[in-house]
Amino acid sequence: EAEVAQSPRYKITEKSQAVAFWCDPISGHATLYWYRQILGQGPELLVQFQDESVVDDSQLPKDRFSAERLKGVDSTLKIQPAELGDSAMYLCASSATSGSSNEQFFGPGTRLTVL
């Protein structure tokens, strides 16, 4: 069964360092999402891609976060510099297209700890 892949699964870094997360969506899925989930809360959308284009990055802290999906397939989320408050689970999801009827499939997430 096709799955969303993410790496690394766990990342520990010191504050002020740079970190990067990678996501490979389900093959053929045009829409890709990055979410941040703080422990005990629901996921919060950071950025949404339609193919290689950003369609929603209104909640992305652009002073330190960046995301790209250069060829419209896999994607990278970067944080530079990391802060203590960035400790969270970073989830990637994909769907066949955008639109309210299309189910989003989530990857296993990357657990980030900033020391």
Added chain:
Amino acid sequence: KNQVEQSPQSLIILEGKNCTLQCNYTVSPFSNLRWYKQDTGRGPVSLTIMTFSENTKSNGRYTATLDADTKQSSLHITASQLSDSASYICVVTSRGNTGKLIFGQGTTLQVKP
């Protein structure tokens, strides 16, 4: 403001017992409501999805209900198992091209032997 509120925040039950989780939402325009199960350290996995015209949907021991008039949903788990221990997240999708998901904060369920 589009919001999804879940209750209780956490729940502990004994194996074999039933339980019901609640979800209230204020999302408009409404497209659909999903219940996700999220195991610790994993991504959410969809259990059920209901559109405006559906008022119940089952997936094995999981049964979800939807009252679109009162904007309430519930997830009922029958004959709980230890593997049901997880967070259960209610997610409402607003109608439109972007299909933005509005997440509840989740209910953490612990099933004890």
